[in-house]
Amino acid sequence: xxxxxxxxxxxxxxxxxxxxxxxxxxxxxxxxxxxxxxxxxxxxxxxxxxxxxxxxxxxxxxxxxxxxxxxxxxxxxxxxxxxxxxxxxxxxxxxxxxxxxxxxxxxxxxxxxxxxxxxxxxxxxxxxxxxxxxxxxxxxxxxxxxxxxxxxxxxxxxxxxxxxxxxxxxxxxxxxxxxxxxxxxxxxxxxxxxxxxxxxxxxxxxxxx
Amino acid sequence: xxxxxxxxxxxxxxxxxxxxxxxxxxxxxxxxxxxxxxxxxxxxxxxxxxxxxxxxxxxxxxxxxxxxxxxxxxxxxxxxxxxxxxxxxxxxxxxxxxxxxxxxxxxxxxxxxxxxxxxxxxxxxxxxxxxxxxxxxxxxxxxxxxxxxxxxxxxxxxxxxxxxxxxxxxxxxxxxxxxxxxxxxxxxxxxxxxxxxxxxxxxxxxxxxxxxxxxxxxxxxxxxxxxxxxxxxxxxxxxxxxxxxxxxxxxxxxxxxxxxxxxxxxxxxxxxxxxxxxxxxxxxx
Numbered sequence: 001x002x003x004x005x006x007x008x009x010x011x012x013x014x015x016x017x018x019x020x021x022x023x024x025x026x027x028x029x030x031x032x033x034x035x036x037x038x039x040x041x042x043x044x045x046x047x048x049x050x051x052x053x054x055x056x057x058x059x060x061x062x063x064x065x066x067x068x069x070x071x072x073x074x075x076x077x078x079x080x081x082x083x084x085x086x087x088x089x090x091x092x093x094x095x096x097x098x099x100x101x102x103x104x105x106x107x108x109x110x111x112x113x114x115x116x117x118x119x120x121x122x123x124x125x126x127x128x129x130x131x132x133x134x135x136x137x138x139x140x141x142x143x144x145x146x147x148x149x150x151x152x153x154x155x156x157x158x159x160x161x162x163x164x165x166x167x168x169x170x171x172x173x174x175x176x177x178x179x180x181x182x183x184x185x186x187x188x189x190x191x192x193x194x195x196x197x198x199x200x201x202x203x204x205x206x207x208x209x
Numbered sequence: 210x211x212x213x214x215x216x217x218x219x220x221x222x223x224x225x226x227x228x229x230x231x232x233x234x235x236x237x238x239x240x241x242x243x244x245x246x247x248x249x250x251x252x253x254x255x256x257x258x259x260x261x262x263x264x265x266x267x268x269x270x271x272x273x274x275x276x277x278x279x280x281x282x283x284x285x286x287x288x289x290x291x292x293x294x295x296x297x298x299x300x301x302x303x304x305x306x307x308x309x310x311x312x313x314x315x316x317x318x319x320x321x322x323x324x325x326x327x328x329x330x331x332x333x334x335x336x337x338x339x340x341x342x343x344x345x346x347x348x349x350x351x352x353x354x355x356x357x358x359x360x361x362x363x364x365x366x367x368x369x370x371x372x373x374x375x376x377x378x379x380x381x382x383x384x385x386x387x388x389x390x391x392x393x394x395x396x397x398x399x400x401x402x403x404x405x406x407x408x409x410x411x412x413x414x415x416x417x418x419x420x421x422x423x424x425x426x427x428x429x430x431x432x433x434x435x436x437x438x439x440x441x442x443x444x445x446x447x448x449x450x451x452x453x454x455x456x457x458x459x460x461x462x463x464x465x466x467x468x469x470x471x472x473x474x475x476x477x478x479x480x481x482x483x484x485x486x487x488x489x490x491x492x493x494x
Contacts, residue, residue, distance in 0.1 A: 064278060087262045102237050137266035154236075179231060187255045
């Protein structure tokens with residue numbers, strides 16, 4: 001999946017690219033030249049996530065800045081044997097974005113029938129993503145329908161359990177169970193594929209679906 | 210759940226941990242509450258990473274950020290990197306010229322012990338120190354309770370408060386021969402209080418800048434640190450029509466023994482490695 005490093009200063013209409021030679025180890029060492037490269041590599045990814053979580057472009061720009069600072073400080077924790085750089089960056093970004101929404105005591109507007117708002121089967125084929133992301137898409141298809149519904153609402157729209165319960169009509173406890181078991185199942189499938197390992201290096205097999 | 214609990218944790222507790230981790234991955238740390246410390250060894254990021262991978266899989270990023278955002282983010286990251294670099298050098302600086310307080314002593318520290326790999330970024334500090342030494346002969350000594358600055362009232366009161374502290378140092382700031390500094394030798398002063406880690410740079414006669422083209426950046430040489438890595442004191446502008454400005458000094462890391470303040474001209478947003486173009490220097494005597 002290695003590709004040529006992205007151009008240092010991409011034109012605005014250029015398609016974001018996330019693959020390339022490892023950069024987070026260079027970020028971790030504080031290499032100044034890695035600053036621009038890191039942004040060029042992951043700016044599109046972070047911006048896309050921020051736009052989805054933030055109410056307006058101004059908020060998104062502030063969030064992107066905070067995320068890259070988080071990334072700069074967290075890069076030394078990155079372990080290439082556990083996940084891809086893309087997934088790690090997305091994790092850092094999601095964490096910051098969710099925390100920002102919490103701080104502001106408001107969440108994104110409730111979606112209208114969001115479970116059909118983006119067809120995974122179509123989107124996945126168009127994505128130029130890392131291997132663990134591709135496997136995540138496959139793992140998602142192995143989940144129960146209700147787990148998929150809950151996770152799609154929670155992950156894409158940042159809905160709380162209560163909001164999901166209201167949207168789907170499921171009992172709150174059921175929503176929590178589907179969210180937890182669905183995500184655990186995702187993790188187990190990825191670990192079984194060798195694309196996610198725990199910090200002890202274990203790759204346990206899957207459990208119940 | 211059929212997963213076998215790790216040693217030291219029962220199945221019920223494992224469920225509790227997994228629930229907490231799932232909440233963290235989906236809802237953030239706040240919603241997840243506080244996890245007992247005894248479970249700390251079991252809090253890996255597997256579910257967070259799974260959620261992130263699923264996010265990217267379901268909703269591939271397709272948006273392109275605004276072009277201007279790149280400069281803003283990278284400039285901020287350079288500030289963070291500069292602070293981290295300065296902090297990283299701290300252990301090496303311990304015991305090195307910790308009592309130095311004059312520009313002359315600072316010069317000794319600056320000119321010795323340069324690492325070859327960083328010599329390109331340190332030569333300019335030698336030049337800065339040399340300028341400072343040359344200026345020492347004629348720079349007037351300033352009374353810490355001298356004339357009030359001709360700046361806004363908030364700046365006035367802040368400076369006045371700082372002057373009241375006996376430990377506040379006030380040093381003259383001297384123009385270099387750079388055309389951007391149009392003052393006659395003395396172009397301002399620096400007030401610095403090491404105890405409070407507060408200070409101000411008052412600058413006059415320095416040309417206004419267009420922030421889209423260049424900005425001024427303040428540097429602080431700390432004798433207690435490795436001389437190769439001066440402390441970033443912040444980036445600032447001189448607005449058009451302002452003959453005198455007051456700049457709060459924002460040291461990126463604690464400054465224990467300031468030996469020299471210097472103002473350089475840099476690209477917008479400042480830099481980690483200076484362009485070495487000075488407009489003013491202020492040696493601490």
